[in-house]
Amino acid sequence: MPYEDEFAHYKPLKRVSESAQVKALLARAQVKINSPAPVLLKTIALADLKPSGWISDFVLAVDGSMAEVPVKNGYPSAAVGYVTVASVLLDVAKMMRLDAQRPADPKEFRTIQNAESIDAALPGSNVVVDNELNAVGSFRRALFELFQSKRVSENGESLLDTYEALLKYKPVSDRQKCPHGEDCLRPDQNYQRGDSEYTCSCLQARSLFSTDALRIHESMKPEGSNQSVLTQTMSVLERVWVVHFLRTLEQEKLLPVLQRLAIVLDGPLAVFDDPAWLSSSIKSELSRINDAAKQAIHDDKFEMLLCGIEKSGAFMEHLTELDKGPDGESDALPRQTAMLLTDDYIKQRIIFSTSDREYGRNTYFGRKVFYKAASGALIVLNLPFLNDSHKDLKRAEVNQFPRLADTMSLLDKLVSARYCNAVTPIISAHAEAAIPMNLGKRVLEKLARQLMAEAAKAKA
Ligand SMILES: [Zn+2]
Numbered sequence: 001m002p003y004e005d006e007f008a009h010y011k012p013l014k015r016v017s018e019s020a021q022v023k024a025l026l027a028r029a030q031v032k033i034n035s036p037a038p039v040l041l042k043t044i045a046l047a048d049l050k051p052s053g054w055i056s057d058f059v060l061a062v063d064g065s066m067a068e069v070p071v072k073n074g075y076p077s078a079a080v081g082y083v084t085v086a087s088v089l090l091d092v093a094k095m096m097r098l099d100a101q102r103p104a105d106p107k108e109f110r111t112i113q114n115a116e117s118i119d120a121a122l123p124g125s126n127v128v129v130d131n132e133l134n135a136v137g138s139f140r141r142a143l144f145e146l147f148q149s150k151r152v153s154e155n156g157e158s159l160l161d162t163y164e165a166l167l168k169y170k171p172v173s174d175r176q177k178c179p180h181g182e183d184c185l186r187p188d189q190n191y192q193r194g195d196s197e198y199t200c201s202c203l204q205a206r207s208l209f210s211t212d213a214l215r216i217h218e219s220m221k222p223e224g225s226n227q228s229v230l231t232q233t234m235s236v237l238e239r240v241w242v243v244h245f246l247r248t249l250e251q252e253k254l255l256p257v258l259q260r261l262a263i264v265l266d267g268p269l270a271v272f273d274d275p276a277w278l279s280s281s282i283k284s285e286l287s288r289i290n291d292a293a294k295q296a297i298h299d300d301k302f303e304m305l306l307c308g309i310e311k312s313g314a315f316m317e318h319l320t321e322l323d324k325g326p327d328g329e330s331d332a333l334p335r336q337t338a339m340l341l342t343d344d345y346i347k348q349r350i351i352f353s354t355s356d357r358e359y360g361r362n363t364y365f366g367r368k369v370f371y372k373a374a375s376g377a378l379i380v381l382n383l384p385f386l387n388d389s390h391k392d393l394k395r396a397e398v399n400q401f402p403r404l405a406d407t408m409s410l411l412d413k414l415v416s417a418r419y420c421n422a423v424t425p426i427i428s429a430h431a432e433a434a435i436p437m438n439l440g441k442r443v444l445e446k447l448a449r450q451l452m453a454e455a456a457k458a459k460a
Contacts, residue, residue: 030352041322041345041370042396046336046412049398049405056262056305056410059090062242063266064234068124068227077223079124081230085237087245092413118159118237120146124226133183137207140179140217143233144197144209147240152248159237162244164195164210169281179212180204215274228273236275238265242306243282246289255289255296262305262410269308269366269382276363283365283385290386303402305410308366308382315380318350319370323378331376338381338408339370340396358393367393369401374412381407 064085071078123129123138132138147160176191178184178200185202192201193213199205216232242265249255271279286306294302310316322339325332333339346368347353360367366384373379383401385391390400398404 042340042342043334044338044340044398044404045334046338046405046408049408051405051409054406054409055413056092056406057260058257058262059092059410059414060087060242060245060261060263061090061266062087062238062264064118064238066230066234068225068230071127073127075126078126079226080127081122081124081226081233083118083120083122083230083234083237085118085234085241087241118146118150118241122146122230122233124229125221125223135222136179136217136220139220139229140209140212141207143214143216144211146237147211148196150244152245153252156248156251157244159240159244160196160210162247163240165247166240166243166278166281166285167193167210167213169284170213170277176213176215179208179217180206214278218274232273232275235267235271236278238267239271239278239282243285243289246286246304250289250292253296255293258293258304259297259302262407263307264414265306265308266311267308268310268364268368269306269384270360270364272363279363279365286365286384287386303386304384305403305406306366306384307407310368310380310382313380314350315368315370316378319378319380322370323372333372333378335372335376336374336408336412337372338401338404340398340401341368341370342396343393345396346393367391367401369404371408371411373408373415375415377411377415379411379415381411383407 062085064083066081066083068079068081071080120142122142123135125135127135127138129138129141132141144160147163148158150159151157172193178186178189178191180200181189183204183206184200185204186200191212192208193210194208195210197210198208200208214232214236216229216236219228219232220226242263245263246258249257271277271282286304290302290304293304294300319339320330323330323333341350343358346359347355351359353359364382364385366382367390369381369383371379371381383390383404386402390402392400
């Protein structure tokens with residue numbers, strides 16, 4: 001009888017809710033009132049955007065997952081974390097053919113689980129590897145080695161190289177403490193940034209890693225759950241992986257494939273918590289790569305199609321509310337319509353704030369737009385900042401959202417009506433059209449072949 005168990009939990013809850021201090025705090029909390037001039041959403045129909053008819057040949061979908069698993073090593077509450085980042089290249093034409101043929105087979109979800117390109121175990125509480133002094137040291141080493149060991153192309157740069165390129169954008173003037181903390185003999189006990197693996201300049205000369213600058217290890221708890229460490233790690237890996245993929249394309253002189261490729265990332269275009277500084281680095285790097293792509297393609301106006309898709313959270317909740325009509329039934333919003341969000345709208349209606357600082361200023365490298373797809377699916381979409389004008393959240397103009405119309409058309413094709421509001425099933429439902437990214441070089445070659453074939457066709 002789970003109900004009785006739950007009731008046991010509610011007793012203290014009842015006591016808390018009746019407490020005078022709790023009541024006083026709730027009385028002080030501001031309640032949302034409809035302001036005299038409510039901010040309106042700027043909506044725009046796909047038809048008004050004059051869609052170009054462009055459809056990508058490939059979609060690179062990146063999605064991570066993680067789990068904390070107890071292990072038996074003789075110490076209590078020992079755990080390791082598993083983090084996987086699946087990146088799958090989908091052949092859009094093949095996908096659409098399959099869709100027309102028959103309903104997608106749910107068992108294909110398993111196929112995709114084998115397609116991950118990053119699959120790692122990281123030490124959690126009470127797990128110490130090799131000669132490391134403690135769990136934190138073990139985690140730091142494992143994280144560094146993970147970055148070092150992954151690359152899209154055998155001859156290309158490693159994920160660590162990509163990370164270190166992003167690290168170069170980070171201002172030096174920050175006060176990060178040496179990960180050895182009290183054990184460091186330097187008077188200031190400050191972390192000294194460096195590349196790869198190196199040693200602290202103090203007499204202890206203990207190992208430091210470039211990946212220590214992510215500061216994820218600072219959230220690590222010696223006892224108990226380290227869920228937040230895993231969430232941060234997964235989110236960083238997903239986002240750095242996208243940059244890694246783009247930089248590899250650049251190094252292999254394959255940037256023109258971005259004309260035929262869309263990149264879909266699970267979650268917002270943002271980095272939160274300790275590694276949040278990455279967000280600004282990713283913003284700079286995406287804009288640099290986009291400029292390089294413009295040159296490679298000889299098109300000044302080119303913008304890459306990259307989007308993040310949120311499955312849950314306050315924005316999704318708000319969008320779901322908006323779609324409820326006066327009678328509480330869903331489907332009030334018009335289909336194939338985007339809603340462009342401004343800072344004012346977000347602060348008044350979604351994330352309550354009276355601050356002058358723009359929403360997400362230090363964490364986002366893109367901005368949000370709501371989309372209701374042709375199927376009726378509701379999507380919280382993020383599109384990247386590729387230049388400074390995109391970043392102005394005071395305004396919400398169509399030209400501040402790179403490739404908005406193409407993204408809307410693409411989502412109409414990708415979001416299946418069978419799955420409520422979900423784009424992640426792009427990955428699972430269409431596994432048959434997928435090429436596992438851990439084939440590395442071969443994927444790039446396939447892309448190159450496709451591109452060359454198209455170029456040859458255009459010339460003929
Ligand atoms: Zn030291």
